[in-house]
Every structure is written in C-alpha cells, then in structure tokens.
Amino acid sequence: MTPDSTSTERRALVTGATAGIGAAFARRLAADGSHLVLVARDAARLGELAAELTGRHGREVETIAADLSTDDGCAVVERRLTGGSPIGLLVNNAGISLNKPFLRSSVEDEARLLRLNVHAVMRLTLAALGPMTERRDGAVINVSSVAGFAAVMPGSTYSASKAWVTNFSESVGQSARPFGVRVMALCPGYTRTEFHQRAGINMSKTPEWMWLRADEVVDGALRDLRKGKLVSVPAWKYKFAVAGLRHAPQRLLHAVARDTRGRIGRDER
Secondary structure, three states: OOOOOOOOOOEEEEEEOOOOOHHHHHHHHHHOOEEEEEOOOHHHHHHHHHHHHHOOOOOEEEEEEEOOOOOHHHHHHHHHHHOOOOOOOEEEEOOOOOOOOOOOHHHHHHHHHHHHHHHHHHHHHHHHHHHHHOOOOOOEHHHHHHHHOOOOOOOHHHHHHHHHHHHHHHHHHHHHHOOEEEEEEEEOOOOOOOOOHHHOOOOOOOOHHHOHHHHHHHHHHHHHOOOOOOOOOOOHHHHHHHOOOOOOOOOHHHHHHOOOOOOOOHHHH
C-alpha cells in the first residue's frame, strides 16, 4: 500500500525511528493516517514515541527494539516485513557516520558502518519487496545523502556507503516499477538531527544556510515518491549542489574537497 492509498489499513515500517528524519517520518505518516512499525535500538524511546503517536493520532504503533548492524537485529525486522499485517511503506533510515578518517579507523568500526548503512538496507529492502511485488503495491524509501554523489569529505567512508545506497535504490527501483512498487533513494543535505552529535562530529563551522529541517526533508521525500522519482534531493540549494558534484571535473572537486566537520589534518594520519 503506497503512502497515497485510500486504505484505512496503511502501515509503514520506519527504522532509526526515535530521532531526526526517522522520527519526522513517523510523525508525518501517523498524521496522514498510517499505522506504524517503529524500529530502533532504544526500547524506552520507542515506547515514548509510540505512546505519543497513538495518543495524538489514534494509530496502531508496534515497536521493535533491534540493532540493525547485527544479523539477529536484521532477522527480527525481516520477519516482520514478511509476516503479519502487510507493510505498505518501508523507510530505511537507520545509519551512522564515524568521527575518524579511514587511516585512523579500525576494521570493526568500518564493518559496523557498512553493516548498518549498506547490509541492513539491502536485507530489509529485499525482505519488503517480496510481499510488495506479489501484491503489486508498496514503496521503499532508502535514506541516502547528497554526500554520496562525490568523494567530497577526504578520509570519510560514509559518502561511499551512501553512494551504494543511491545506486542500489535507483537500480532496484527500475526493476520493481513494472510490479507497481516504488523504490526511491532520499538524498538530503545537512539536516538538523542528532546524527552528528551521536557520532561526536563538530558541525559548528557549517554555515546556517546549509541546514535543512527534518520535516521539510520528509515533505520533499513523500512528494517525490508520489511523482515516481527514483532519486529525491530535497531543497533547491542541494539540487544545484548535486548538479555541480555530478558534472564538475574531478580534479576541481578534489582540489576544493574538505571535511566540513573539520576532522582531517596531517597530524591525524
């Protein structure tokens, strides 16, 4: 069931649902009439959000406390996607960045980033698409990033993981479309959430005009999903930025590339 369906039994599953873009999706979808399945690691915060949405909008809200960087966590959510009341919309929002350049990183940290940003997205998308293509109805939004369009943050592997999410979603979206199912990559720029704080990344030098609100990101995503877009870039300022990243000479991009988080320096290598 797609987000603009008239069914009273619309149901969406949102990962990383307790903060930022995930919480904004949950609140917007509940307000629009969808029942919800919310996934995050923090069971207490999930319970608080579920109570808020049920009380405010009268929606059914299931919660699943799961760490999607683990096989067990993914398996729990996969079972919910393939069983129980049908899920009409999957929002793969959970993701992390690392507050360290690759040359100072560890295999364990990099593997966790890939398992959450890439592996979990692949597994949950695949689990959701089976029932959706059988019903010939449904949608998946995979939250990617403008950072995935070019290697503009030297030493960061976050952008590489998001490049995969965007390419994957665009490719799978083309194959799912004939079955009446939509898959879209959502590529926001800097958004006011807990994301950077949780990663310990200092964003104080980022200009105010570059920031987006989570609510406007969600508005743009749902609007572009209804239009059938495979890739959504909310806000004109970031649409122009993506055009530049896609078409500017690589040597120029590398010359001006910098980590706006201010974390890369010769003494850190």
